[in-house]
Amino acid sequence: MTDSTSDRALQTRIVHPEVELAPGFESFVTPVMRGSTVIFPNTAAVRTGSWRDDTQWRYGLQGTPTSAALAQRLAAIEGGKYALLQPSGLSSISNVYFGVVKSGDDVLIPDNVYSPNYDHGKWLAEDFGVSVRRYDPMIGGGIADLIQPNTSLIWMEAPGSLTMEVPDVRAIAAAARARNVITAIDNTYSAGLAFRPLELGVDISVQALTKYQSGASDVLMGATITADEAIYLKLKRARMHLGLGVSVDDCSLVLRSLPNMKVRFEAHDRSALALARWLKTRPEVVSVLHPALPDCPGHETFMREFTGAGGLFSVVFDARYSIEQIDAFVDALDLFAIGWSWGGAQSLAMPYDIAALRTASQWPYGGMLVRFYVGLEEEADLRADIERALTSALG
Numbered sequence: 001m002t003d004s005t006s007d008r009a010l011q012t013r014i015v016h017p018e019v020e021l022a023p024g025f026e027s028f029v030t031p032v033m034r035g036s037t038v039i040f041p042n043t044a045a046v047r048t049g050s051w052r053d054d055t056q057w058r059y060g061l062q063g064t065p066t067s068a069a070l071a072q073r074l075a076a077i078e079g080g081k082y083a084l085l086q087p088s089g090l091s092s093i094s095n096v097y098f099g100v101v102k103s104g105d106d107v108l109i110p111d112n113v114y115s116p117n118y119d120h121g122k123w124l125a126e127d128f129g130v131s132v133r134r135y136d137p138m139i140g141g142g143i144a145d146l147i148q149p150n151t152s153l154i155w156m157e158a159p160g161s162l163t164m165e166v167p168d169v170r171a172i173a174a175a176a177r178a179r180n181v182i183t184a185i186d187n188t189y190s191a192g193l194a195f196r197p198l199e200l201g202v203d204i205s206v207q208a209l210t211k212y213q214s215g216a217s218d219v220l221m222g223a224t225i226t227a228d229e230a231i232y233l234k235l236k237r238a239r240m241h242l243g244l245g246v247s248v249d250d251c252s253l254v255l256r257s258l259p260n261m262k263v264r265f266e267a268h269d270r271s272a273l274a275l276a277r278w279l280k281t282r283p284e285v286v287s288v289l290h291p292a293l294p295d296c297p298g299h300e301t302f303m304r305e306f307t308g309a310g311g312l313f314s315v316v317f318d319a320r321y322s323i324e325q326i327d328a329f330v331d332a333l334d335l336f337a338i339g340w341s342w343g344g345a346q347s348l349a350m351p352y353d354i355a356a357l358r359t360a361s362q363w364p365y366g367g368m369l370v371r372f373y374v375g376l377e378e379e380a381d382l383r384a385d386i387e388r389a390l391t392s393a394l395g
């Protein structure tokens with residue numbers, strides 16, 4: 001301790017400690033670097049910096065080395081250049097809206113979209129002078145006919161996480177690019193592992209990191225990923241004004257799960273596909289909507305563009321079963337919990353009445369849909385659980 005500081009009071013020395021640590025500590029762990037205040041080296045650095053500049057740390061809300069390390073890994077997974085983190089998947093969706101849509105603009109949203117995304121669009125339509133139209137997710141290049149001079153954003157989801165239609169992302173992105181319309185895809189389903197939309201011409205990929213990236217049902221976070229600097233800066237500006245910071249402790253949890261995400265994804269995929277194939281043989285089931293199986297609209301696109309499917313699929317029950325019977329089936333499941341979200345180790349099931357969610361496309365089934373998320377339990381136990389619940393509720 002230098003002479004000038006040693007005569008300061010203990011309290012001051014506790015507030016401004018002179019810590020001397022042994023050098024040379026190394027581990028595999030990204031340090032949790034917290035900070036709201038970021039210390040500038042001098043006043044000149046305060047005056048010369050800009051929010052656009054990623055090489056200067058300015059304020060904890062914009063990120064710390066911990067969040068930046070996570071963002072970099074996420075950009076790499078998707079083949080993007082820039083990733084921004086938001087405190088939930090839904091706030092990532094909101095960041096896209098506020099980044100690229102202004103009053104007077106028109107937005108196209110597919111019928112298979114995550115429904116809070118559509119609700120967000122409706123809010124902008126009601127209160128912010130934006131027009132929002134829905135389209136049939138199977139429209140492909142036909143989207144060109146829907147693009148208006150004021151269309152500024154086209155959303156996609158591949159597959160839709162309830163109804164599982166796989167849109168022709170390549171064709172929609174090409175039609176949008178030809179008219180200078182920005183495209184954004186909710187790519188949560190594939191975690192960026194099994195599908196790389198930026199390489200097919202999509203401008204922005206959105207991830208709900210709450211799902212596979214967290215992997216333990218304990219973190220809420222989202223990301224927007226792009227390879228385009230101008231779009232990145234639009235998103236970054238909106239994120240700054242909206243104050244969408246993330247907790248570095250949460251980033252640390254996601255960083256902890258990321259190395260085993262691919263192995264988990266493949267394990268979910270194997271069990272889910274086996275259960276989906278088996279459910280197709282059951283007399284209670286009319287259709288199994290798993291994109292790797294032919295019942296699913298867009299199956300060919302999926303086989304062409306995706307390398308895997310993960311743990312989600314949906315089952316359409318025969319119309320002879322009432323909502324109450326299907327609810328009783330879901331209630332009778334033991335290993336499948338009832339709850340929103342997915343991506344953790346535990347299996348989930350949720351019943352839906354899809355016809356009520358549709359506007360731009362016809363839903364071809366009369367029966368109820370149950371969306372399954374297949375966790376990391378033994379597949380044989382999950383099968384036995386479903387079989388028992390089918391017999392007790394519908395048998």
Ligand SMILES: *Cc1c(COP(=O)(O)O)cnc(C)c1O
Nearest residue numbers: 088089090114161188208210221
């Ligand atoms: C869960 C989910 C979101 C939203 O993520 P949150 O972190 O729960 O806000 C968005 N899109 C899809 C497809 C999702 O499954």
